[in-house]
Amino acid sequence: MEVLRSLLFVPGNREDMLQKSLQLTPDILVPDMEDSVPISEKTAARDCIRNFLSSFQMENRKVIPRINSLTTGILEEDLVAIVGKGILGVSVGKIDSPWEIGQISKLLDSLERKTCVPIGSTKLIPWIETARGVLNAGAICQSSPRILGVAFGAEDFTADMGVPRSEEGEELFFARTSVALAARAARIEALDTPYVNFRDLDGLKDESIKARRLGFRGKFAIHPGQITVINDSFSPSPEEINYAREVLGAIKEAELQGKGATSLDGKMIDAPVVERARKLLVIAEIIEENS
Ligand code: COA
Ligand code: MG
Numbered sequence: 001m002e003v004l005r006s007l008l009f010v011p012g013n014r015e016d017m018l019q020k021s022l023q024l025t026p027d028i029l030v031p032d033m034e035d036s037v038p039i040s041e042k043t044a045a046r047d048c049i050r051n052f053l054s055s056f057q058m059e060n061r062k063v064i065p066r067i068n069s070l071t072t073g074i075l076e077e078d079l080v081a082i083v084g085k086g087i088l089g090v091s092v093g094k095i096d097s098p099w100e101i102g103q104i105s106k107l108l109d110s111l112e113r114k115t116c117v118p119i120g121s122t123k124l125i126p127w128i129e130t131a132r133g134v135l136n137a138g139a140i141c142q143s144s145p146r147i148l149g150v151a152f153g154a155e156d157f158t159a160d161m162g163v164p165r166s167e168e169g170e171e172l173f174f175a176r177t178s179v180a181l182a183a184r185a186a187r188i189e190a191l192d193t194p195y196v197n198f199r200d201l202d203g204l205k206d207e208s209i210k211a212r213r214l215g216f217r218g219k220f221a222i223h224p225g226q227i228t229v230i231n232d233s234f235s236p237s238p239e240e241i242n243y244a245r246e247v248l249g250a251i252k253e254a255e256l257q258g259k260g261a262t263s264l265d266g267k268m269i270d271a272p273v274v275e276r277a278r279k280l281l282v283i284a285e286i287i288e289e290n291s
Contacts, residue, residue: 001286002027002028002062002088002148002189003027003286003287003290003291004027004028004148004149004189004191004217004218005027005217005218005219005230005231005233005234005235005287006026006027006028006218006219006221006226006227006230006231006234007026007027007028007029007030007064007191007218007219007220007221008021008024008026008028008029008030008220008221008222008224008226008227009030009032009036009066009194009220009221009222010029010030010031010032011032011036011037011045012031012032012033012036012037012045012046012048012049012065013037013038013041013044013045013048015048018031018048018049018052020224021224022055022056022059022061024224024227025227026221026227026230026231027062027218027231027290028062028063028064028088029056029061029062029063029064030063030064030065030066030091030220031049031052031063031065031066032045032065032066033045033046033049033065033066033067033068033078034066034067034068034069034093035093042068042074046077046078046081047081049065049081049082050081050082050085053082053085053086053087054085054086056086057085057086062088063086063087063088064087064088064089064090064091064123064125065078065082065087065090065091066090066091066092066093067079067082067090067091067092068093069092069093069094069095070092070094070100070103070104071094075092075104075107076107079104079107079108079111080111083108083111083112083115083117083122084111084112084114084115084116084117085115087122088123088148089122089123089124089125089146089148090104090108090122090123090124090125091124091125091126091127091151092104092124092125092126092127093127093129093153093156094127094129094130094133094156095126095127095128095133095140096130096132096133096136097132097133097136097139097140098136098139098140098142098143100126101124101126101140101143101144101146101147102143102144104124105124105144105146108122108124108146120145120146122146123146123147123148124144124146124147124148125147125148125149125150125151125191126140126147126150126151127150127151127152127153127156128140128150128151128152128153128157128175128179128182129151129152129153129154129155129156129157129160130156130157130160131157131160131161134157134174134175134178134179137150137178137179137181137182138181138182138185138186140182141182141183141185141186141188142185142186147186147188148188148189149183149188149189149190149191149217149218150179150182150183150186150188150189150190150191151191151192151193151220152172152175152176152179152180152190152191152192152193152216153193154169154172154176154193155193155196157172157175158171158172169207172193176192176193176211176214177214177215180214180215180216181215183215184215189217189218190214190215190216190217191216191217191218191219191220192207192208192211192216192218192219192220193219193220194219194220194221194222195207195208195219195222195226196222198222198223198225198226199225201225201226201229204226204229204230204233205229205232205233207219208229208230208233208234209233212233212234216234217234217283218230218234219233219234235284235287236280236281236283236284236287240280240284241280241281241284243277244276244277244278244280244281244284245277245281246264247264247269247273247274247277248274248277248278248281250262250263250264250269251269251274254269
């Protein structure tokens with residue numbers, strides 16, 4: 001299982017930022033060929049990212065470049081530049097249906113064959129960021145074993161809906177929750193949209209904690225200053241870990257007395273509470289092992 005708390009976008013046409021990203025330690029680096037790159041720079045960005053892949057590999061970095069979406073007509077060229085060069089996967093925006101995942105998977109199969117990497121080893125992180133994508137989220141998430149996680153994109157989603165973005169984000173609630181549910185049903189990770197007010201770290205923390213409560217396991221970053229807040233927000237806190245251990249201790253004792261339910265600090269402890277505690281401890285352990 002991959003730790004996918006923080007995924008940092010780096011605009012692919014910014015050699016200075018790609019260079020800087022070698023010193024940064026998000027869980028995943030996401031060199032971007034899509035919306036942070038103007039049309040006139042697409043080729044330069046692709047070349048620049050390709051040239052950086054060996055440096056990322058030497059530094060043992062987990063890299064999932066974001067490529068241009070299927071409708072742009074340049075997705076295949078983007079893939080040719082990066083598949084088989086030490087990437088963990090690719091991220092693709094504006095996925096509306098499982099059919100698109102099938103098309104991308106076929107291209108990946110053939111490029112993996114050509115570059116002699118195991119078939120299926122290049123993972124996928126599709127973006128769900130249109131009304132159609134949200135309605136098809138369950139089918140999209142279950143459409144390929146390559147899918148490691150699914151990203152919810154608030155900017156494109158509100159653009160597609162033709163609605164403004166509010167501070168409270170109520171226009172996003174149904175879509176965001178749908179993506180979290182679809183991810184869980186497919187046993188993949190839900191990854192939340194970037195927080196665009198990148199200087200506001202309190203706002204970022206607040207939004208990250210709320211996303212985690214909905215079931216998200218990580219969030220995209222657009223600025224290096226966001227990485228620590230995101231990592232902390234998506235890691236179980238020491239208090240949560242202690243409580244989970246107490247829950248397991250309490251239920252063990254109850255079981256010895258032949259009881260399936262017990263209480264801790266005035267709250268009932270039964271099977272689902274124990275299940276939540278176990279899951280939290282598994283996540284904490286995986287994060288600990290990877291840090
Ligand atoms: N990756 C790597 N380095 C980054 C970075 C990123 N995403 N964002 C900023 N930096 C670097 C800057 O180059 C600067 O480096 P320096 O100190 O060596 O000059 C340093 O971090 C501090 O940056 P700062 O001056 O605070 O921000 P900025 O004004 O240079 O950049 C943004 C602000 C928003 C333009 C920039 O963060 C960015 O382009 N982010 C990515 C946007 C993106 O990918 N969007 C698409 C997905 S929604
Ligand atoms: Mg988008």
